[in-house]
Amino acid sequence: MALFGFLFLTFFVLSLHTIVDLARITSDESGGESAQYHFALFLPEESYSFFHQVAQGARTAATEYNCALSFHPVGYGSPDLAMAHFSGIDGAVIYPNIEEQQIRNILEQLSADNISVVLVEHTISDDAPWTFVGTNNFDIGRKIGELIALQSSDPLQIAVVYSEKSPGIYAEKDLVGLGITSALGKRLESPPIAKMTNLNPLDAEALIYRILRNEPGISTIVFTDARDTLAATQVLIDMNLVGTVQLIGFGAEETILDYVEKGILAGTVVTNPRSIGYHAIEVLSELKRNGHSAGYVDTGVSIITQSEVSTFRKVEEGK
Secondary structure, X not given: OHHHHHHHHHHHHHHHHHHHHHXXXXXXXXXXXXXXXXXXXXXXXXXXXXXXXXXXXHHHHHHHHOEEEEEEEOOOOOXXXXXXXXXXXXXXXXXXXXXXXXHHHXXXXXXXXXXXXXXXXXXXXXXXOOEEEEOOHHHHHHXXXXXXXXXXXXXXXXXXXXXXXXXXXXXXXXXXXXXXXXXXXXXEOOXXXXXXXXXXXXXXXXXXXXXXXXXXXXXXXXXXXXXXXXXHHHHHHHOOOEOOEEEEEEOOXXXXXXXXXXXXXXXXXXXXXXXXXXXXXXXXXXXHHHOOOOOEEEOOXXXXXXXXXXXXXXXXXXX
16 A cells, blocks of 8 residues: 555656646747747657657747747656646647557547647547648658669569558558559569568567568568668678668668668658648647648658759758
C-alpha cells in the first residue's frame, strides 16, 4: 500500500509539473503576451532533421499569424500530451507516434475541451475526420516506382522496408505498395515484398544482412526511414557490396545526400517538413479565426537523384 501511495504521489507531481509547463506557452521563443492564440507542438524528441524542420516551418507561420508556440515531447513515456487538455492552449499540432487507442482517447478529450487539433505526417484510422497535414503515401509509392523504372532493368523484385520509426508510412504501407505497382505495372516480377524494422537503430543492419544472404533475387531495396537508410547503406559499404543491389533511401540528411551524389544510393525520397509545420499552424489559425479550414493539406513529395543533389542543396540553403 505504501508503495502504491508513493507511485501515485510521484505521478501526481509529474502531472502537475506538466500542466504548469504547458501553461507557460507565452514564455516560449515564438510569440508572446500579445499573441492572439497559443498553440502547442507535440513532436518526438529525436535528433532528426525532419522534426527540426517541422518546427522551423511552424515558427515561420507563428510569426506571420501572431501565434505563441511551445514545443513538447510525444511518446516514450512523456505525459505532456495526455495532460494537454488541462493547459488552456487553443490548439495542438501532433505527430501521433503512440498506440492508436491511446491517441484516439487524447484527441477526443482535446476536442471535448474545444482545443483544435492538426495531425501531421501520420493520421489514424478513425471515423472522426481529424485534420491532417502531410504527405500522400500513394504518391510516395508512385514516385519510388517512377525512379525504379528509370534506373532499373527487368525483371524487378522489390523489397520495401517499413519501420516503427516512421509510423506515418507504416500505417499506410498498402498505399505505398499500390503507388509502386501503379508506376511499374507488368515490369514487376512479383508484388513488392514488405519488410519491417523496429525502433532499434541496429535493426536495419540485421535486416539487410538477411536480405543479402537469403534473398539474392531482390534487385531493389527501398527504405522509408532516414535512420534505416543510413544504417543499411553503411553495411553495404562495409561489406564492399555497393552496386550488387539498388538502394533507394528516405530523407534529406546530409549524409544521405552524399550517398546519392556518390551513386551509392540510386536516389532518396524527400518530403517537405517545413511546409508541414507551416501549414499546420496556418490551418490551426484558420480553425480558430473562421471556425473551419481545409481538412487535408498535401505537402508533396519528391525524389532526389544524383544529378539533382546540388540544386536541392542550393534551394535548401536559400530557405
